[in-house]
Amino acid sequence: AICAKARNSKEFFDYISSNIGTDTRLLLPRSSVAPETFSAHLKDAGYDVLDWIGYENQAKKVEPTSVSPDDVLLISSSSSAISWAENGLGTPNEVICMGSNTKNTILSLEHFKNCNVSVLEGPTTAYLTQWWNQNRRG
Incomplete structure (x- = not known):
């Protein structure tokens, strides 16, 4: 198991390619909504990758909650x-996210x-x- 301190798939790929030889088979579970690009990138680099949908990702309907700016x-x-x-929940002025893919999704909505x-x-x-x-500290 690998738990690299990577912020995104590029950094994770860099970690793998720097620390794991292509003779090691990589097992890569992913969510049902995750793109296959990371797996394809590893395969293109010469890795033997077994990837599969490890869990279903489904939005949950939730009740609205109070959100302050x-x-x-x-x-x-x-x-x-x-x-x-999709739940129509309120949005504050500041949104912090993890990774550039998440940021791109947020900005597209x-x-x-x-x-x-x-x-x-x-x-x-x-x-x-x-x-x-x-x-926030001022």
Whole structure:
């Protein structure tokens, strides 16, 4: 199992190609809505990749909740952004997301058109704290 501190698929690919030889078979479960581009990129680089849908990703209908313009919304995936929009949930001024694909999805959705969208520099609480200190502490 690999748990690299990668912010996106490019960094994850770089980690794999720097640390794992192409003679190692890679097992790559993914969600039902994940694109196959990462697997294809690994295969193009010479890896033997077995990828499959490991879990179904389905939006859940939820009741509206109060959202203040001063709140901060953390979205971890494209499917979460789509679900938020499909549920018609309120949006604060600030949205933080993980990864450039998630950011691109958010920016493509009319629901988030008035939001300032930032990408965390990494997938850890340290980067979330860094964002908070840079953007909320005054």
